[in-house]
Amino acid sequence: MELRALGKDVYACLQEDRGLGTSNSGFINRGGGMVVDTFWDLPHTRSMIELYAGVWKEPARRVLNTHHNGDHCWGNQLFPQAEIVGHRLCAEFFRSEDPKAMESLPLLASHPDASLAAIGRAFAGWDFRGIELRPPTTLIDEQMDFDLDGILARAIYVGPAHTAGDTVVHLPESGIVFMGDVLFRLCTPIGWQGTYAKWIDALNRVAALAPAVVVPGHGPICGAEGLIEMRDYLAYARAEAKTFFDRGLSAIDAAKRIDIGPYANWTQPERVVFQIERAYHEFRGEPLDTPIEAAAMFRAMAEVRQERGW
Numbered sequence: 001m002e003l004r005a006l007g008k009d010v011y012a013c014l015q016e017d018r019g020l021g022t023s024n025s026g027f028i029n030r031g032g033g034m035v036v037d038t039f040w041d042l043p044h045t046r047s048m049i050e051l052y053a054g055v056w057k058e059p060a061r062r063v064l065n066t067h068h069n070g071d072h073c074w075g076n077q078l079f080p081q082a083e084i085v086g087h088r089l090c091a092e093f094f095r096s097e098d099p100k101a102m103e104s105l106p107l108l109a110s111h112p113d114a115s116l117a118a119i120g121r122a123f124a125g126w127d128f129r130g131i132e133l134r135p136p137t138t139l140i141d142e143q144m145d146f147d148l149d150g151i152l153a154r155a156i157y158v159g160p161a162h163t164a165g166d167t168v169v170h171l172p173e174s175g176i177v178f179m180g181d182v183l184f185r186l187c188t189p190i191g192w193q194g195t196y197a198k199w200i201d202a203l204n205r206v207a208a209l210a211p212a213v214v215v216p217g218h219g220p221i222c223g224a225e226g227l228i229e230m231r232d233y234l235a236y237a238r239a240e241a242k243t244f245f246d247r248g249l250s251a252i253d254a255a256k257r258i259d260i261g262p263y264a265n266w267t268q269p270e271r272v273v274f275q276i277e278r279a280y281h282e283f284r285g286e287p288l289d290t291p292i293e294a295a296a297m298f299r300a301m302a303e304v305r306q307e308r309g310w
Contacts, residue, residue: 031148045075066180185219
């Protein structure tokens with residue numbers, strides 16, 4: 001975990017991409033302080049707080065969640081006095097995930113079923129005990145501006161892309177933007193709600209702001225080129241998925257055959273099964289909020305990884 005200064009009184013807390021959940025956070029040390037996203041469990045969020053404590057004057061008065069996935073908000077309770085901010089759809093879906101149900105997942109690492117054991121290993125570094133969900137109560141519609149003692153922080157709704165409530169935080173004067181999971185950098189993305197078109201549009205919208213520094217939800221900091229690369233990946237994955245869909249292959253069989261081309265070096269390439277399944281939903285004309293069965297997808301990931309040697 002690393003604290004990176006991005007500009008005057010603006011920081012990122014970065015976690016090296018080691019697979020599921022190793023997300024990034026941001027901190028603006030003005031106007032009482034604003035944290036952009038907490039982490040997936042309490043131990044990791046406490047470590048983040050320790051890093052921020054080296055530069056902040058007092059605990060942050062605001063926490064903004066870019067979306068409702070647990071790896072960006074399950075540490076909210078460690079900011080008991082803070083105002084929690086998020087899009088209204090982030091708040092609506094906040095309780096769709098259950099920390100209690102996740103507590104036993106690391107124990108699967110020793111399961112005799114290879115797919116289940118792989119899932120257990122993926123979650124082995126997390127401790128989901130003691131989490132109490134604290135959803136946003138200050139709700140964003142399309143945009144909300146915050147004057148943080150002279151720093152303008154603009155929360156912009158760009159969803160549904162990765163999830164229904166996706167929000168980015170733009171600092172216009174410094175050209176810094178915190179993307180949440182609208183951007184995965186050099187790691188294979190997962191999408192839950194929305195459409196390819198909306199996700200690509202979200203990336204184009206942020207690219208049009210000409211940001212100088214882009215903090216992705218997962219992966220290393222980049223510039224606007226990271227947005228374009230992610231956009232191109234999504235277009236590539238959708239086109240490849242259409243080929244397999246037209247041939248009548250299942251999403252998992254497509255994932256076992258797809259040529260991931262220039263994205264072969266991205267971490268966890270087996271996550272492409274999520275992108276293919278998401279594309280199949282679109283090709284079948286299903287609603288954008290049709291749920292993706294996470295357990296089935298994680299098992300499919302393990303099977304694809306084993307078969308392709310990833």
